[in-house]
Amino acid sequence: xxxLASKERFSQAIRAASIQPPVIxxxxxxxxxxxxxxxxxxxxxxxGPPEAAYEGIDRFREDPDNHKYQLAQxxxxxxxxxxxxxxxxxxxxxxxxxxxxxTAGANMAFINAxxxxxxxxxxxxxxxxxxxxxxxxxxxxxxxPVIAPTLDNHQLDLVALRSAITxxxxxxxxxxxxxxxxxxYPEEDLRDVTALCQEFNLFHVSDEAYEYFTFDQARHxxxxxxxxxxxxxxxxxxxxxxxxxASWRIGYMVTPPQLLEAVKKIQDxxxxxxxxxxxxxxxxxxxxxxxxxxxxxxxxxxxxxxxxERLAEWGAFATAASAQGAFxxxxxxxxxxPSLELVRRLIEDHKVAVIPGSAFGLDKAxxxxxxxxxxxxxxCEEALDRLGSGLAALTG
Numbered sequence: 001x002x003x004l005a006s007k008e009r010f011s012q013a014i015r016a017a018s019i020q021p022p023v024i025x026x027x028x029x030x031x032x033x034x035x036x037x038x039x040x041x042x043x044x045x046x047x048g049p050p051e052a053a054y055e056g057i058d059r060f061r062e063d064p065d066n067h068k069y070q071l072a073q074x075x076x077x078x079x080x081x082x083x084x085x086x087x088x089x090x091x092x093x094x095x096x097x098x099x100x101x102x103t104a105g106a107n108m109a110f111i112n113a114x115x116x117x118x119x120x121x122x123x124x125x126x127x128x129x130x131x132x133x134x135x136x137x138x139x140x141x142x143x144x145p146v147i148a149p150t151l152d153n154h155q156l157d158l159v160a161l162r163s164a165i166t167x168x169x170x171x172x173x174x175x176x177x178x179x180x181x182x183x184x185y186p187e188e189d190l191r192d193v194t195a196l197c198q199e200f201n202l203f204h205v206s207d208e209a210y211e212y213f214t215f216d217q218a219r220h221x222x223x224x225x226x227x228x229x230x231x232x233x234x235x236x237x238x239x240x241x242x243x244x245x246a247s248w249r250i251g252y253m254v255t256p257p258q259l260l261e262a263v264k265k266i267q268d269x270x271x272x273x274x275x276x277x278x279x280x281x282x283x284x285x286x287x288x289x290x291x292x293x294x295x296x297x298x299x300x301x302x303x304x305x306x307x308x309e310r311l312a313e314w315g316a317f318a319t320a321a322s323a324q325g326a327f328x329x330x331x332x333x334x335x336x337x338p339s340l341e342l343v344r345r346l347i348e349d350h351k352v353a354v355i356p357g358s359a360f361g362l363d364k365a366x367x368x369x370x371x372x373x374x375x376x377x378x379x380c381e382e383a384l385d386r387l388g389s390g391l392a393a394l395t396g
Contacts, residue, residue, distance in 0.1 A: 019136045023340075023359035030347045038383040039353040039374075043179065043328070046374045047296045048244040049285055056284030060277050070273045072264060074102030074252070078279050081286040082252055089290065090211075091225030092235065092254060099255050101263055102274040102282075106209045106238035106251035111137050112270075113171075113234045113253065116262040117203050118143050123168040124205075127156055129330065129360035129367075131179050131207070144168070147361050153321050154181035154330065156189045162196060171203040171234075172196065177210040177220065177325025180360045180369040184214055184325035187221035194223045197232045203256070204229075209238040210326040212293045213373075215304060218324035224254055231256045241373070242293040243285040248278045300327060303372050303380050310384045317395040327373030330357065335366040335395045342366060342394060350390030352383050 024041070031037045060066050073079065076097065083096025094100070103109040110133075114124065120142030126135060128147045138145045148164045151157050161172055172193055176185040190206070197204040206223045214220050224235040235254040239245035255263050285292070307329065311320040316334075323329045331354075335342055339356035347353050357367025370387075372380060 015140060015142070019139050020132065020359070022136070023132060023355060027343060027347070027353055027355060030344060031353045034347050034351060037347055037351045037353050038379060038386060040370045040372065040383050040387065041353045041355045042374055043371045044246050044374050045241055045244055045296065045327070046299070046376065049248070049281065050243065050288045050292045052284035052288045053243070053245075053248075053281040054284070056280040056282070057277060059283075060280035066276050066280070070276050070279075072267045072271070072273050073097070073100065074274055075276065075279050075283075078102060078283050078286070081283060085286060085289075086224075086235075086254065090208075090222035090235070092222060094230075094254065099257065099260065101253050101255055101267055102279060103251045103253060103267070104249040104271060104274055105240060106207065106236050107133050107137070108249075108271070109236045109251050109253035110134060110205070110207065111141070112263050112266050113203070113205050113236070114138060114141050114143065115266045116255075116259045117170050117234075121168065122170045123166060124170060125161060125164045125172045126361070127161065127172075127174065129154065129178075129180050129357065129362050130173070131175055132359045134173055134175075134207075135361065143170075154178065154183040156185055156193065158189065158192050158196070161193065165196075165200055165202070169200070169202060171205050173205045173207065174223070175207040175209075177213050177218075178328075179210065179326055180328050180355070180357075181321065181330045182323025182326050182328045183321070184218040184220065187219070190221050190223045191226055194226050194229050194233055198228065202232070204233045205236065206233055207236045209236070209251070210241060211237065212242045212290060213297070213300075213327060214325045215301065216324050220325070231258060234259075239282055239285060242290070243282075244296075245278075245282070245285065248281060249275060250278050250282045299376070300373060303375050303377060306377060306380055307370070307372050307384065310388065314388060314391070317391050327371060329370045329372070330362075331368045331370055333366045333368060333391060333395060335391075337366060337394065339366045339368060343368065345394060346387065346390045350386045350393075352386035352390060354387065 086092040238251040355369040
């Protein structure tokens with residue numbers, strides 16, 4: 001094979017080359033290269049699944065047929081439990097055997113949705129800051145992410161969302177409670193986004209992975225419960241956070257009726273069926289229900305209180321917007337350094353890791369995302385000591 005042919009054969013595909021590098025592995029590698037670094041970057045909780053999840057695995061083992069492929073949408077006992085949960089907690093009433101798809105995590109549900117509603121070149125509106133995996137998935141699938149600014153407190157700007165709509169727009173994405181900002185969008189704003197999608201015949205993709213993680217007076221609202229929302233809202237959920245299921249890979253989506261056949265094709269092609277052993281574990285977890293997460297959140301609230309108290313003292317070099325949901329805070333730093341470079345120096349020089357705001361579409365100023373869901377009070381205190389002294393030194 002001549003040199004030219006070899007280069008052509010092994011050149012990187014445009015699809016992969018156009019996607020931003022995955023920031024979590026990059027920061028993770030820097031952290032591993034600097035032993036003793038404390039992480040304020042990892043978006044996970046500090047608890048594992050309830051005991052009932054492990055009992056679900058025992059039930060899985062009782063039937064040899066469970067080692068075979070099962071229904072693409074999910075096993076009926078899990079679909080029924082999800083249907084009950086959606087009705088009782090989210091105000092969404094439907095036939096669970098028809099419109100719910102269990103997925104290998106919420107990220108897969110999002111990709112299912114984008115594949116079902118778009119053709120290459122179509123546009124998806126993302127309010128910034130956005131979740132980087134959403135932006136990466138849209139780009140990977142040959143579509144165009146259109147970034148809409150939010151207000152100063154990271155709340156939705158409905159005027160900006162309307163202005164971003166073009167003939168190629170297919171959906172508006174919201175995440176509430178929000179990753180990375182911790183903002184919780186008011187019910188009125190989420191209803192307005194759904195109404196906007198109804199007006200322009202778009203889809204409202206509502207990522208609700210952090211639905212139980214609200215604080216102070218904030219309340220979660222599911223747009224799929226709005227009148228007439230069935231054909232316009234794609235609701236996405238996850239067990240990863242609430243039930244400590246991060247590596248078990250169980251999420252689910254509520255599919256508008258007109259997308260059922262498309263999502264069935266996508267799910268069968270990509271996955272065949274969700275991991276059955278994890279589905280049985282999920283049955284056990286959902287039988288315990290929301291109270292399991294609520295019991296764990298007492299510790300998270302204590303860590304959050306400490307975090308916000310400490311951040312309030314940093315006004316000379318950084319400020320944090322109100323964060324009433326998820327387990328994230330966005331810190332705006334008085335620095336001319338690019339946020340990724342600032343993160344590298346914090347790790348190498350001060351042994352504390354955070355995530356750069358540039359990964360979430362925040363390029364006009366220096367932002368850092370702080371994650372506190374996995375921390376205990378002592379670790380949080382030490383990590384904040386390092387972060388505070390590091391930022392003071394690097395911004396002075």
